Amino acid sequence: MEEPTGRLTPKKVAVVGGGLVGALNACYFAKRGFDVEVFETREDIRQAKVVKGRSINLALSHRGRQALKHVGMEDKIVSQGIPMHARMIHSPSGKQSPIPYGKKGQFILSVDRANLNKELLTEAETYPNMKMNFDHKLKDWSPETGLMTFTRLDGSHDQIQADLIVGCDGAFSAIRKQFLRRSRFNYSQTYIPHGYMELTMPPVNGEFAMKPGYLHIWPRNTFMMIALPNSDKTFTCTLFMPFDEFEKITTGDEVMEFFQEYFADTIPLIGVDALKRDYFRLPGQAMVSIKCSPYHIGDKCVLMGDAAHAVVPFYGQGMNAGFEDCIVFDEIMEQLNEDFSAVLPEYTRVRVPDDHAIADLAMYNYIEMRAHVNSKWFLFRKHLDNFLHFFLPNTIVPLYTMVTFTRTRYHKAVDRWQWQDKVINRGLLFGATGAVLGGSYLLFKNPPDINKLIIPTEKMWARLMSLWTS
Ligand code: FAD
Numbered sequence: 001m002e003e004p005t006g007r008l009t010p011k012k013v014a015v016v017g018g019g020l021v022g023a024l025n026a027c028y029f030a031k032r033g034f035d036v037e038v039f040e041t042r043e044d045i046r047q048a049k050v051v052k053g054r055s056i057n058l059a060l061s062h063r064g065r066q067a068l069k070h071v072g073m074e075d076k077i078v079s080q081g082i083p084m085h086a087r088m089i090h091s092p093s094g095k096q097s098p099i100p101y102g103k104k105g106q107f108i109l110s111v112d113r114a115n116l117n118k119e120l121l122t123e124a125e126t127y128p129n130m131k132m133n134f135d136h137k138l139k140d141w142s143p144e145t146g147l148m149t150f151t152r153l154d155g156s157h158d159q160i161q162a163d164l165i166v167g168c169d170g171a172f173s174a175i176r177k178q179f180l181r182r183s184r185f186n187y188s189q190t191y192i193p194h195g196y197m198e199l200t201m202p203p204v205n206g207e208f209a210m211k212p213g214y215l216h217i218w219p220r221n222t223f224m225m226i227a228l229p230n231s232d233k234t235f236t237c238t239l240f241m242p243f244d245e246f247e248k249i250t251t252g253d254e255v256m257e258f259f260q261e262y263f264a265d266t267i268p269l270i271g272v273d274a275l276k277r278d279y280f281r282l283p284g285q286a287m288v289s290i291k292c293s294p295y296h297i298g299d300k301c302v303l304m305g306d307a308a309h310a311v312v313p314f315y316g317q318g319m320n321a322g323f324e325d326c327i328v329f330d331e332i333m334e335q336l337n338e339d340f341s342a343v344l345p346e347y348t349r350v351r352v353p354d355d356h357a358i359a360d361l362a363m364y365n366y367i368e369m370r371a372h373v374n375s376k377w378f379l380f381r382k383h384l385d386n387f388l389h390f391f392l393p394n395t396i397v398p399l400y401t402m403v404t405f406t407r408t409r410y411h412k413a414v415d416r417w418q419w420q421d422k423v424i425n426r427g428l429l430f431g432a433t434g435a436v437l438g439g440s441y442l443l444f445k446n447p448p449d450i451n452k453l454i455i456p457t458e459k460m461w462a463r464l465m466s467l468w469t470s
Contacts, residue, residue, distance in 0.1 A: 010035040010129065014148060014162035016138050016175055018042075020113070021305030021322035022168030023120035027071040028326050029166070030127035032333065037160065038124065039150055041137035041169075046118050056198060056236045057228045058116070059084070059215065059316035060109045061404045067323035070330070073123055077116060081109030082229045088214035094265040098214060099382060102401050103390075108215070108316065110228040133158075138174045141165060143182075143297045164340055165301040168322075171288055173307035179297065187292045192312055192366070194223070195243050195284025201270050203233035209269040210235060217369060220262050224370035237270065240370070246284040252276030287312050289359050293352045296344035304329065309355035314365040315403060321358050324407070325351060357411035361403065384424065396420055 018040030068074040086098040141148040167175030212229040223241035290310040305322030372378040388396040402413035
């Protein structure tokens with residue numbers, strides 16, 4: 001832990017929500033020397049027997065790592081994660097084909113959500129100017145005075161006042177409710193028609209049942225399953241599917257028929273009994289995308305993490321973006337001498353376009369992951385982009401690389417991607433036109449012997465057409 005900077009009368013910062021972003025943010029504010037209190041509705045997860053949360057594991061990438069590095073946590077968290085260097089695509093017949101995420105040596109990490117949250121809380125507590133309040137559920141707060149009311153499980157209430165309130169209380173933020181009452185606050189939320197369900201693939205003879213260095217994907221166009229490795233040698237498989245498809249399956253035999261048709265290679269690995277049982281353990285869980293603006297009220301309150309921008313999980317960026325919020329806010333604090341009245345509007349100005357861009361990209365990636373990865377054109381473009389990136393590393397940078405392995409602002413990454421796409425597609429068009437014209441010229445100059453020409457058979461045409469359309 002680094003020493004907090006000295007301050008004569010430290011201002012009080014209340015971080016509401018002790019989840020991933022709240023716990024990290026608490027470290028950032030404590031490191032700056034503020035008097036920090038965290039208020040979390042749940043009991044202390046380090047003592048809890050069962051930890052309720054969303055996904056079991058998450059993909060941590062560059063932005064999240066940079067944010068952890070700032071508070072000295074990167075090495076510890078990285079050493080506990082499992083590197084995933086490529087996607088491993090499983091075809092319906094069981095064939096596996098890897099598609100690397102980036103250059104050699106670039107990888108994302110599978111990390112345990114509960115463990116990460118525990119480590120961050122423990123780190124936050126090492127600051128002497130930090131107080132944790134578990135079993136504190138925010139009920140109401142005043143944007144004028146900064147007075148907050150919390151309820152506790154025993155029915156009692158606590159009232160606490162702070163100079164700055166940082167809303168890190170997730171997608172269904174209670175802090176955000178006050179924003180909704182105000183004029184000129186823009187808000188939109190979209191539930192996608194797909195839900196998710198988690199299933200566990202146990203180890204086989206004490207070892208991973210599949211290759212662990214990959215994020216496994218079973219893309220099936222309108223739905224898909226993915227699997228991330230855990231440090232206990234299990235995989236967490238997440239099935240993403242339209243809710244009406246989930247609901248159509250009502251018996252164990254129907255589960256087996258469904259898996260036999262689409263994910264046959266996983267049946268012996270997850271196990272028939274486990275599949276029949278676990279499919280019905282919980283219904284499909286909803287996924288929501290939330291955009292809003294501004295992120296602040298005066299100099300009193302700011303939203304970060306999912307409270308400001310819940311995104312669908314298909315770019316693996318929700319937590320990473322939330323962690324990056326902490327660095328961006330900290331950078332602006334540095335530039336503007338911790339003057340909340342200047343920092344908060346600047347944070348909104350800088351961060352809103354980026355968080356909105358990643359929300360849109362995450363929606364886009366759902367289609368890419370479940371459908372485009374099956375297309376030969378997509379694979380060709382992935383290889384071409386990587387090839388061009390190798391030779392022109394500063395001119396052509398694949399979108400996934402910019403999002404996952406750099407801190408290029410999300411909205412700039414989108415602008416650049418659209419520009420690159422135009423340039424590459426034009427290049428391909430010119431190349432193809434040149435090849436046709438050149439070929440025609442050569443044919444014209446050197447007409448072939450008609451008797452030696454290969455006339456495509458009906459079968460060859462059908463094969464060519466299927467290659468073109470797939
Ligand atoms: P949360 O994690 O929701 O934490 C909010 C905290 O606030 C909780 O502890 C909650 O108890 C507390 N709270 C709520 N209300 C109150 C209240 N009234 N008073 C006090 N406390 C309160 N992101 C990635 O980067 N990579 C991934 O691979 C990835 N995979 C995902 C897979 C799935 C299936 C899902 C659903 C999400 C995934 N995400 C991923 C997104 C990631 O989970 C979120 O972006 C991240 O959890 C946001 O953290 P947060 O702290 O803002 O919110």
